Amino acid sequence: MKLVELMIPLNAHGAKPMYEQIYQYIKGEIRQGSLREGVRLPSTRTLAENLKVSRSTTQMAYDQLMAEGYIEALPNRGYFVLRMEELLEAETELQGAFIQESEKSEGGAEIDFSPRGIDLTHFPYNTWRKVTRNTLVEDNKEMFLTGSPQGEPALREAIRGYLHSARGVSCQAEQIIVGAGNEYLLMLLSQILGHGRAIAMENPTYKQAYRVLESLGCRMAPVKMDSFGMEVQALEATGADVAYVMPSHQYPTGIVMPVTRRQELLQWAGRKKNRYLIEDDYDSEFRYRGRPIPALQGLDKTGKVIYMGTFSKSIAPAIRMGYLVLPNPLLSVYQKKLGFYACTVSRIDQNILYQFLTEGYYERHLNRMRAIYKGKHDCLLGQLRGLEEDFEIRGEYAGLHILLTSKKGRSEEWLIQEAEKRGVKVYGLSSHCIHGLRDSGPSTVMLGYAKLSEEQIEEGVRRLCEAWIAKY
Amino acid sequence: MKLVELMIPLNAHGAKPMYEQIYQYIKGEIRQGSLREGVRLPSTRTLAENLKVSRSTTQMAYDQLMAEGYIEALPNRGYFVLRMEELLEAETELQGAFIQESEKSEGGAEIDFSPRGIDLTHFPYNTWRKVTRNTLVEDNKEMFLTGSPQGEPALREAIRGYLHSARGVSCQAEQIIVGAGNEYLLMLLSQILGHGRAIAMENPTYKQAYRVLESLGCRMAPVKMDSFGMEVQALEATGADVAYVMPSHQYPTGIVMPVTRRQELLQWAGRKKNRYLIEDDYDSEFRYRGRPIPALQGLDKTGKVIYMGTFSKSIAPAIRMGYLVLPNPLLSVYQKKLGFYACTVSRIDQNILYQFLTEGYYERHLNRMRAIYKGKHDCLLGQLRGLEEDFEIRGEYAGLHILLTSKKGRSEEWLIQEAEKRGVKVYGLSSHCIHGLRDSGPSTVMLGYAKLSEEQIEEGVRRLCEAWIAKY
Numbered sequence: 050m051k052l053v054e055l056m057i058p059l060n061a062h063g064a065k066p067m068y069e070q071i072y073q074y075i076k077g078e079i080r081q082g083s084l085r086e087g088v089r090l091p092s093t094r095t096l097a098e099n100l101k102v103s104r105s106t107t108q109m110a111y112d113q114l115m116a117e118g119y120i121e122a123l124p125n126r127g128y129f130v131l132r133m134e135e136l137l138e139a140e141t142e143l144q145g146a147f148i149q150e151s152e153k154s155e156g157g158a159e160i161d162f163s164p165r166g167i168d169l170t171h172f173p174y175n176t177w178r179k180v181t182r183n184t185l186v187e188d189n190k191e192m193f194l195t196g197s198p199q200g201e202p203a204l205r206e207a208i209r210g211y212l213h214s215a216r217g218v219s220c221q222a223e224q225i226i227v228g229a230g231n232e233y234l235l236m237l238l239s240q241i242l243g244h245g246r247a248i249a250m251e252n253p254t255y256k257q258a259y260r261v262l263e264s265l266g267c268r269m270a271p272v273k274m275d276s277f278g279m280e281v282q283a284l285e286a287t288g289a290d291v292a293y294v295m296p297s298h299q300y301p302t303g304i305v306m307p308v309t310r311r312q313e314l315l316q317w318a319g320r321k322k323n324r325y326l327i328e329d330d331y332d333s334e335f336r337y338r339g340r341p342i343p344a345l346q347g348l349d350k351t352g353k354v355i356y357m358g359t360f361s362k363s364i365a366p367a368i369r370m371g372y373l374v375l376p377n378p379l380l381s382v383y384q385k386k387l388g389f390y391a392c393t394v395s396r397i398d399q400n401i402l403y404q405f406l407t408e409g410y411y412e413r414h415l416n417r418m419r420a421i422y423k424g425k426h427d428c429l430l431g432q433l434r435g436l437e438e439d440f441e442i443r444g445e446y447a448g449l450h451i452l453l454t455s456k457k458g459r460s461e462e463w464l465i466q467e468a469e470k471r472g473v474k475v476y477g478l479s480s481h482c483i484h485g486l487r488d489s490g491p492s493t494v495m496l497g498y499a500k501l502s503e504e505q506i507e508e509g510v511r512r513l514c515e516a517w518i519a520k521y
Numbered sequence: 522m523k524l525v526e527l528m529i530p531l532n533a534h535g536a537k538p539m540y541e542q543i544y545q546y547i548k549g550e551i552r553q554g555s556l557r558e559g560v561r562l563p564s565t566r567t568l569a570e571n572l573k574v575s576r577s578t579t580q581m582a583y584d585q586l587m588a589e590g591y592i593e594a595l596p597n598r599g600y601f602v603l604r605m606e607e608l609l610e611a612e613t614e615l616q617g618a619f620i621q622e623s624e625k626s627e628g629g630a631e632i633d634f635s636p637r638g639i640d641l642t643h644f645p646y647n648t649w650r651k652v653t654r655n656t657l658v659e660d661n662k663e664m665f666l667t668g669s670p671q672g673e674p675a676l677r678e679a680i681r682g683y684l685h686s687a688r689g690v691s692c693q694a695e696q697i698i699v700g701a702g703n704e705y706l707l708m709l710l711s712q713i714l715g716h717g718r719a720i721a722m723e724n725p726t727y728k729q730a731y732r733v734l735e736s737l738g739c740r741m742a743p744v745k746m747d748s749f750g751m752e753v754q755a756l757e758a759t760g761a762d763v764a765y766v767m768p769s770h771q772y773p774t775g776i777v778m779p780v781t782r783r784q785e786l787l788q789w790a791g792r793k794k795n796r797y798l799i800e801d802d803y804d805s806e807f808r809y810r811g812r813p814i815p816a817l818q819g820l821d822k823t824g825k826v827i828y829m830g831t832f833s834k835s836i837a838p839a840i841r842m843g844y845l846v847l848p849n850p851l852l853s854v855y856q857k858k859l860g861f862y863a864c865t866v867s868r869i870d871q872n873i874l875y876q877f878l879t880e881g882y883y884e885r886h887l888n889r890m891r892a893i894y895k896g897k898h899d900c901l902l903g904q905l906r907g908l909e910e911d912f913e914i915r916g917e918y919a920g921l922h923i924l925l926t927s928k929k930g931r932s933e934e935w936l937i938q939e940a941e942k943r944g945v946k947v948y949g950l951s952s953h954c955i956h957g958l959r960d961s962g963p964s965t966v967m968l969g970y971a972k973l974s975e976e977q978i979e980e981g982v983r984r985l986c987e988a989w990i991a992k993y
Contacts, residue, residue, distance in 0.1 A: 066663045066664075069663065105876060105880065109675050112674070112679060112879070113674045113675050115678050115694070169666065174658075178654065181653055181654075182650065182653075183577075185646065185649060185650045185653060186646075192538075192839055193641050193644055193838070193839045193840070194641065194838055194839055196839060202584070203540075203581050203584040206584040206587050207584060222587070229701040229705070229865035229866065230863055230865055232862045232863055232865070233701070233865050236708050240736065240737070244716070261861075264712065264858055266716055365666070366665070366666055366667040366863075367665045367666055367667060367668060367867055367868035367869055368665070368867050368869065369864070369866065389729065389732055389733075390704045391704055391838075391841075393702055393704070393705050393841060393865055394841065394867075395701075395840050395841045395842075395867065395870055396839035398867055398870065403581070404577060407580055407581075407584070408577060
């Protein structure tokens with residue numbers, strides 16, 4: 050039995066948590082063959098002592114290695130490296146199971162303009178910890194029991210207040226349903242709307258929602274957009290009675306839907322009893338120019354808009370909290386058909402969020418993030434001046450990404466590949482098109498800036514200029 | 522404008538949190554008419570100072586009153602009591618929206634033998650707080666990003682280890698899907714199995730699961746039980762290809778399925794390719810006599826069992842964490858069709874649970890709760906000796922409730938009503954029967970003891986004897 054000593058270079062200030070650095074290192078050693086089958090690893094205790102980390106850190110690294118089939122634990126003997134064939138099997142099984150936002154967006158590129166990233170270096174960890182501490186007190190043991198199916202009444206009231214003042218949404222707290230993320234809320238919604246409904250979506254669109262609705266048995270109808278958003282005539286032609294739109298800041302095009310188009314959509318919805326608009330207001334918190342446009346829901350006087358919001362962008366994706374605001378006719382359907390479903394969000398977490406909202410932390414956090422994102426946004430736009438001759442710059446009013454459309458007839462693939470050669474990742478618009486179809490328009494790439502520092506943005510754009518301009 | 526002073530009697534050591542006591546008091550005053558329309562309530566700050574509670578406590582009480590439409594907030598003016606008509610409207614709207622476990626189980630009875638309760642007075646608040654504090658550290662900022670769709674690999678490995686040693690479940694971590702509660706997992710499962718499948722369930726059964734599956738469009742087939750559990754011939758006759766069973770401790774009958782019947786069910790499943798058994802192992806942690814019987818999943822060598830587990834009973838319902846263990850053929854379906862769904866459980870909470878499991882806290886907590894529940898269980902059985910002549914006592918080997926079946930031909934209604942007259946709530950078995958049908962058997966009531974103290978159990982049974990025996 051061979052016992053190895055592991056010398057793992059750790060970076061305590063790196064972006065990756067320590068356990069992941071240990072896990073990555075050992076995994077690399079096994080895959081390269083430096084650690085062979087049957088080799089015994091040091092115990093979690095010994096390794097923790099050697100690396101000066103806590104034992105739960107080494108335990109977590111080993112657990113992940115076991116979960117992925119790289120090592121096994123033998124009772125009273127220790128941890129051993131597994132055979133390579135077993136590894137290959139394990140990897141096949143794991144296909145699709147480990148899509149992590151963090152991994153996806155890294156992908157080897159040095160500067161990743163991921164349009165789905167958010168800035169977590171400014172997350173108010175101390176405040177969150179404080180609020181959590183205040184919530185987990187013995188007086189609150191009630192909080193560990195099942196709560197209200199729609200979510201805690203006090204939290205819903207706080208959300209209602211926020212939506213009213215910040216987004217012009219007009220509703221009662223009892224119209225709000227709190228749920229564990231977009232997918233779950235869409236699952237609920239598809240049951241409320243009834244199985245097999247036809248749902249129209251802007252094309253290009255937020256593919257995740259498209260795939261979820263499709264997997265739920267909805268008949269999906271992609272609808273063309275003009276510069277104002279979804280075309281109402283094209284929508285009418287699909288025969289769909291439900292349309293999913295993102296009026297505040299369409300993903301991925303960045304189009305902010307003007308009031309005239311909003312009213313046309315509401316009129317379309319008003320023409321039949323069973324018609325509804327789903328308004329996905331996923332990142333309306335971030336807006337840099339002009340007056341904020343209130344939500345479509347606020348314009349609607351006839352109960353035609355289903356409003357969806359989330360705290361994934363404005364707080365953090367990991368907290369898994371979103372909500373639906375249902376118009377009254379659909380609220381009745383929900384209460385009759387699904388009112389007995391328990392809420393999917395931990396009551397403790399709901400109370401943490403409630404404190405975060407009502408004690409002013411959320412507003413402060415949003416103001417701070419708006420300033421930070423505006424700084425990055427302005428930095429990016431400033432840097433992009435060098436590209437203005439070759440590209441049209443769009444979507445710069447809101448959200449966390451902008452779009453560059455080639456004026457010189459470059460293909461999307463070429464733009465992406467040339468950037469990649471210089472260690473920069475940009476994202477093609479066509480991957481957001483339903484059925485991979487792309488309107489005749491010129492090729493466009495997306496640049497998200499939320500996760501990058503201003504230095505990275507500057508360096509990234511410098512390399513893009515090199516990649517795309519010097520070639521002429 | 523009338524401003525009132527509120528003198529609210531608060532009990533800092535009561536079962537209800539302070540905010541709820543304040544909310545209940547003011548609601549009562551409004552409903553009785555002591556606080557009339559237009560009356561201005563003290564500000565949350567003033568009330569907090571007067572009552573010596575934190576401002577977030579009074580804010581929470583007011584928010585709940587607003588959410589339920591008892592009061593309104595006028596900008597820069599304060600909180601005002603609303604009109605009574607508006608109250609009535611609000612109450613109608615709220616129907617069904619505020620079913621809270623806590624409220625349901627109170628229902629006015631002094632001693633409530635709810636079979637769904639759990640003991641939260643012994644919840645390890647300090648440990649949970651400590652683990653939470655350790656999780657919410659800046660090094661872990663990764664944790665605020667989206668995680669793996671099936672749940673954190675390390676947590677799944679910890680669950681696998683627990684299931685293996687405690688329940689004899691044999692699986693890989695990648696077969697486990699962590700999700701936000703039973704309802705969500707059933708939603709996933711119904712998509713994995715395909716829309717409109719026929720699903721057989723024991724009758725009587727856990728009604729919540731029945732209703733969820735029915736609302737998802739499954740065709741439900743109730744199946745008779747004998748003293749061993751679901752009858753296999755009756756199952757065969759339904760034509761259903763999926764059977765939902767609770768072999769460890771059937772809810773509500775308390776039947777522990779013997780190995781012979783388990784094998785018959787596995788044989789039934791083996792006879793067709795598309796047949797599956799759903800094993801709901803909701804409270805197997807608690808067992809008082811005999812050797813623990815391993816899960817049905819552990820007997821299965823052919824990938825026919827879908828295993829469902831939860832931490833609702835063993836930790837707390839509010840944390841909303843459960844999991845599925847999928848056999849490999851269904852895992853492939855899941856990964857192909859639904860592998861892109863984001864996990865519904867907060868990554869932070871998953872990491873808290875991971876620490877709780879791997880640092881030995883869970884085991885310690887379970888051992889403690891087992892001892893506490895066994896104490897209550899033995900106390901109840903001891904007390905019930907006085908009823909032995911009139912009732913058959915069943916389901917006493919496991920779980921958190923027992924059953925009393927009348928030997929003297931008393932009706933269920935009569936038993937419940939006579940108990941109620943003496944402030945004791947017991948639960949009829951017939952409410953768990955599908956279609957309200959009740960097999961010819963004699964009437965049976967359920968007594969849950971998890972939430973009650975031994976004193977309450979003694980007093981409760983004393984009253985039941987008075988109610989049911991003195992009548993002869």
